[in-house]
Amino acid sequence: MPRGKEIASEHFRLVTSKSGTIGIQLIGRIDRYCSGSLIRRLKSEIKKLGPRKVMFDLNRITYFDDFGALILFELRSFLTGFKIEFDLVQPPPRVSEILTLTNFESPKLCAPLIKKKQPNLISRLGEGAITTVLNIRYQIAFLGSVILCLLEVMLNPRKLRLDDTVQLMKKTGVDAVPIIAMISFLLGLIMAFVSSLQLKQFGASIYVASLVALSMVSELGPIMTAIVVAGRSGSAFAAEIGAMRISDEIDALFTMGISPTLFLAIPRIVASILVIPLLTLFSDLFAIMGGLTISVWLLDLTISTYIAQTIKSLTLFEFMWGLMKSFVFAALVSWIGCLRGFQVQGGAAGVGNAATSAVVSGIFFIILFDSIFAVIRSYW
Amino acid sequence: MLQADTLIDIKNLQARYGDTVVLKDINFEVMHGEILAIIGGSGCGKTTLLRHMVGLVEPSKGSIVIDGDEITSGDEATFQRALQKIGILFQAGALFGSMTLAENVALPILQYTDLSPEAVSTLVRMKLCSVDLEGYEDHLPSEISGGMIKRASLARALALNPQILFLDEPTAGLDPVTSAEIEALILQINHSLRTTLVIITHSLSIIFKVAHRVIMLDKTVKGIIAQGDPKQLKTKSSDPVVRQFFNRQTKASENLPWQR
Structure with missing residues (x-):
């Protein structure tokens, strides 16, 4: 082969001949550290030279793995794209073993990639509708199972897991006292300050007391408490039950003949209903x-x-109105937290989504039910 | 066959959780290109030893050197260099649940090489193909079976062709056919890439068919009670505990009336 130009570097030697053939010899360790730059470098050299045929020689390679096979594969598809002939000098046994393992000889390298079909608009709409309906059905079923279990516990109080309930009352209630106290104190401070600016002009400063007391007891107290509990405990319920779901613990309970609702949801709901009005x-x-x-x-x-x-x-x-509201909010927040936990699917991301969703839908339901109560009260 | 130079060197290793000493006076070496099986009854500290060897837990005493880098020295750069040389297959696979198989395997490749995205996706398909998972690129780990999860996470551990591969119970919970496939895969990796393998296992089939050498740990000794060629240990060991393990006997060696 008459020799023309020669380009050499640490990992390859490129020789051009007059007949339009390029010989490329790969040298030394061909591994993940050099593969990216080798592919780019060789592609640009070949593009510059514009040969008819490229011969690869792998006999001076000291280490070769599938990153090396990748170089050959990439260059082969690059050359085929330009209608340039690709040729491989008989590789040493070590290299040809790797090439066989990576199916280098078959043109597609591997079985063709199965593309997941993107469904069209109508079927996606249908799927969405079905998921929503199933979701609602699950929610109703869960609500029913909670109510049944609550009745069961009322008829037979020994079925309530008392230790768990007490523990959860501490977590949901006692541990939340400092933050509730802090937020409410500041809220009272703000309300009194803002209203005093107006009331002072009329000499009605004394009504600051009425304003703070009335708005807190009948509106803001229950709402603020429920929102804080949704953030603290609703999300915790969802994450805890969700993690149990993905590690098959819920299934274990179910197969032992223990109702997961009775075992997990009821202590949480009962504890919330007992402590949130106190909070x-x-x-x-x-x-x-x-x-x-x-x-x-x-x-x-x-x-x-x-x-x-x-x-x-x-x-x-x-007072009773405010307490009644917080009783309802407590049931809602804890119910949503447990529901989202039981609905978890997939892995760690599912647990995160459940915790987020527990807080968001918890707060939404608090506001929604508060509006309903406001309407009821105005028509009382 | 084996090159007789040390790749991993463990000296005077002591491991403990709180006040409980799990392992003490552990001394052994792993040679280049060797398949070493770490065996022993449940709770004898096999997984603990592995977690120490890959630097997940700091030993309370002793040193671990991987290919000249002492990972117990506390030097971050040395530790990172050592991490580049190892791949780990965790017992439960530890695939990222929110990523597809292809994304799981591509993660280390994208992180540590300068390949173009197209080249990476070709390489990922080659890797998945080598563990017989072609066509499953776009599946999530929750959509595939246990054996497939093991193979996919083996492909991820192999993504950067590490010098040393640690496998924690590679065949536990798999059917005999899938187990045999994984054993064949282990031998192939060891042969084609000269990868050194450290395998934690209970499987006698891996011990006898795959491993070049075994190290046996024991709960009461809190250390190594036997090491060497498994076939020799089976017949020639003087320790009854070792013979029991290899011959699958219960503690009371005579047959009980309901056993046939």
């Missing part, structure tokens, strides 16, 4: 203390007038 009372109390602080500090009211006005403006009905 709401704390929230009301701390907000009133916040209002008191501002009134005494900035509005020159005395502690006793503030408290007297608060007591005067609150009725038992307001």
Whole structure:
């Protein structure tokens, strides 16, 4: 073969001949560190030279793996694209073993890739509708199973897992007291401050006490508490039950003949229903203390007038109304948390989605039911 | 056949969880190109030893050197260099559930090479093809069977053709045919790429058909009670515990009335 131009580097030697044939010899360790740059370099050299035929010689290779096979494969499809002939000098046994293992000789390298068919708009719409319907059915079924289990527990209280329930009451309730107290105190502070700016102009500063007490007890107290609990415990319920779901623990319970609802959901729902109204009372109390602080500090009211006005403006009905609401919110938040946990599918990402969804739909349901209560009350 | 130079060197290793010492005075070497099986009854610290060997847990005492890099020295650069040389197949596969098989295998390749995305996808197909998973590129790990998960995660462990491959129970929970396929795959990897393999296993079939050498750990000794060629250990070991393991006997060696 008459020799023309020669290009050499650490990993290859390229020789051109007059007849338009290029000989490329790969040298040394052909591994993952050099494969990317070799492919680019050789492609650009071949493009520049524009040969009729390229011969590859692999006899000076000291190490060869599937990254090397990839180089040959990429260059072969590159050359075929330009209608240039590809030829391989009989490789040493070590290299040909790898080439056989990677199916280098078959033109497609591997079985053709099975592309997942993208369904059309109508079938996707149908699928979406079916999923939604099944979802709603599951939710109704879960609601039913929760109600049945609650009835069962009422008839036979020994079926309630008392230890778990007490533990969950501590987690959901006691551990949430500091954050609830903090938020409510600041909320009372803000409400008193903002309203005082207006009421002071009319000389009606005393009504700050009524405003704080009424709005907290009947509206904001239950809502704030429920939202905080949805964020703290609703998401925790969903993540905990979801993780159990993906590690087959729920299936284990089911096959032992233990109802997963009774075992997992009921203690959480019962604990929430018991502690959230109590947390709401704390929230009301701390907000009133916040209002008191501002009134005494900035509005020159005395502690006793503030408290007297608060007591005067609150009725038992307001209290019961607020507590009833927080009772409903508690059931909703814990129910949604458990539901999202039981609905988890797939892996770790599914658990994350469930926790997010538990908080988002929890808050949505709180606001929705609060609006419903507002409507009911206005037609009372 | 085997090149007689050391690739992994473990000296005076002690492992403990809290106050409980799990392993003590562990000394052994892994040679270039060898298939070493680490065996022993349940709870004897096999997986603990593996977690120490790949640097997931720091030993309370002793040193581990992988191909000249001491991973127990606390030097981050040395540790990263050693990590480049190893691949691990975890017991449960540890495939990322939110990624398809192709994305799982492509992750280390994209991270550590400068190949173009098209070349990476070709390479990923080659890798999946080599473990007989062609056509499953777009499947999620939750959509395939246990044996396929093992093979896919083997493909991921092999993505960068590491010098050393650690396999934690590669055939546990698989049917005999799939197990035999995985054993063949292990031998092929060892032959074609000269990969050194450290296998944790209970399977006598791997021990006798695949391993060049075994190391046996024991719970009461908290260390190595036997090492060497499995066929020799089976017949010639003086330790009854070792013979029991290889011959699958129960502790009371005489046959019980309900056993046939």
